Amino acid sequence: MKKEYxxxxxxxxxxxxxxxxxxxxxxxxTRRRRVPGAALIAALLVAALAGTALAAGAMGLVHADFMDLGLLTNGEHKEGLLARGEVExxxxxxxALERVTGKEDTWIFDSLEEAEDFLGLEIADNGVLDQMEAIPSTACRSNSAETIxxxxxxxxxxxxxxxxxxxRTLRIFNAYMGEHGAFFQSAEVKAAHPNRWLEEDxxxxAMPTPDGGLEVEDYVTPRGLEVKIVKNSYTHLGGVPGDYCSYDAFFVLNNTFFDLYTSVGQGEQFYFKDAELALAEMKTILDGYQ
Amino acid sequence: MLTEREYTAAAEQFLDMVYRIALNWFKVPADAEDAAQNVMLRLWRTDTAFQGEEHLRRWLARVTVNECKRISCHPWRSRTVSLECCGEPVFDGQEQRELYQAVMDLPGKYRVPLYLYYYEGYAVDEVGEIMGLNPSTVQTRLARGRAKLKTMLTEE
Incomplete structure (x- = not known):
């Protein structure tokens, strides 16, 4: 069979x-040493807390600091922004405690409500998201080609x-389809446990600076929720030139670190075609958190 | 950093390997080509000083696996745009078509180790290093992948 293979x-x-x-x-x-690539690192890093607060009014529970991100998993050295939330x-x-049987796992639920019920946590209350269609999320198990x-x-x-x-940590993903595009919500909590004695990070x-630059906007909702909206801009993605960007809105609510995300571009895999519309709809959703 | 000539030589020599690893990961040629594009862009931009051809080959294999994981784990963050004209591979005979289908019908966790071991000739511990798995896991996946393939081909 080896020969046929x-x-x-x-x-x-x-x-x-x-x-x-x-x-x-x-x-x-073109190339230059330490050119930022288009890779977006969607993994947790242990934060070195040195760094300069980016914006006036960086007081509060969510921080966005430019810093040397150190060596990334692909071996490249990057500078960029670290968004961090202070949570208890x-x-x-x-x-939920009984279900934890290994170092890493991904649990599947039919809905955010089912996950909240199982975990014994209230993650998010948002009347705007409640009116949107919930759509499936996809991820992969660690060190495996299996997607779930x-x-x-x-x-x-x-x-x-x-x-x-x-x-130690739980990160809850779910997604919604709005009128003009999709949004993805990531909500991360640190788990309390009577046996836990380790310091929690x-x-x-971490967001390496993309080739089109990175901007941060401080946004406060009518209900007083302080948000850092980070716009990543790309002039090339996958070797193809164009105008692409993504928005990540970081905030802390109920001792949960949120990342509300969407992307903008002309290809089918992007969720909005217009950046201003994407940002406007994102702020409408942010206004709905309580 | 590779010279232009070195990059061209590397691309001509290893692009098929990069593509095949990605194809075994994703099964879909378009997704495999997107991943391969990203990997070659990284090769063009890397500062790594390669200690010979084997070092480069293994670097590419590892970066390809990592790129496939990165795209897979958070697909809504995929940044690539699909190239046109990348259809399924075409084979000479019915037997090869059936074998290809059987390979692609295997669970994903078996396909890439099988390819790296049987086609690229990496040893078990080398496959483990490329994929971030310990050797016993690689051994198990190879054995199970072989067994499943044999069963699928026997049943046809």
């Missing part, structure tokens, strides 16, 4: 279009302590 993949080649794209890439992409640990339900889809996905991390697995998201 090899002969099979001898016939599998990249398309002529990809070959041309790759071989002409050097003509379209939250107590999970007994059945569900109405609400919960990434759980844990540590072995005293002969049992003790949850704040939930954070």
């Amino acid at each position: 090899k002969e099979l993949f001898d016939q599998v080649h990249a398309s002529p279009a990809l070959r041309t794209e790759v071989l002409t890439m050097k003509e379209r992409h 640990p939250r107590t999970l339900s007994e059945r 889809t569900g109405g609400c996905l919960v990434d759980v991390t844990a540590d072995p302590l005293g002969g049992q697995w003790v949850p 704040d939930p954070a998201l």
Whole structure:
């Protein structure tokens, strides 16, 4: 079978279009040392808390600091922004604690409400999102090519302590389709546990500066929720020039670190075609959190 | 940083490998091509000083797996635009078509280890290093992937 397998993949080649794209890439992409790439790191980093608060009014529970992000998982060295939320640990339900049986896992629920009920947590109350259609989220299990889809996905991390697995963080993902585009909500909590003695790091998201630049807007909702809206702009994505951007709105509510996200571009995989419309709808949603 | 000539030589030599790893990950040629594009852009921009061809080959394999994971884990953050004209591979005979289908019908966690081991010739511990898995996990996935493939081909 090994011979047949090899002969099979001898016939599998990249398309002529990809070959041309790759071989002409050097003509379209200048290089300089430490050029920021287009990769967005959607993983938690342990934050070195040195850094300069970005905006006036950075007091409060959410911070956005420009800093050296250090070495990223792809081996490149990046500068960028670290968004961080100050939260206290939250107590999970007994059945959630019992379900934690390893270092990392992803739990699948049909809806955010089902996840909240199981976890014993209230994550978000938003009348605007309640009027939008909930759409499935997709993620993958760690170190695996398996993708999983569900109405609400919960990434759980844990540590072995005293002969049992003790949850450390939970990140709850779900998504909504609005009138003009989709939004994704990530809500992260630190888990309280009677056995926990380790110092908890704040939930954070590191964003390397993209090739089109990065801007931060301080936004306060009518209900007084303080939000950092980060706009990442790209002039090239996947080797294709264009106008692309994404918006991440970071805030803390109920000791939960939120990232409300959407993206803008002309391809089908982007959720809005117009940046101003995306930002306006994002602020409408933010106004709905209570 | 690679010279232009070095980059062109690397692209011509290893693009198919990068594409095949991504194809085994995603199954969909368009997604595989998007990942391959990103990987080659990283190669063009990397500061890594490669200690020979094998070092470059392994770097590309590892970066490809990491890029596939990155795209997969948070697909709503995918930044690539699909190229046109990238259809399914075409094979000479019915047997090869059936084998390809059987390989692609395997669970994803078996396909990439099988490819790296049987086609690229990496040892178990090398496959583990590329994929971020311990060798015993790789051994298990290879054995189970082989068994499943054999069963699927026997049943046809």
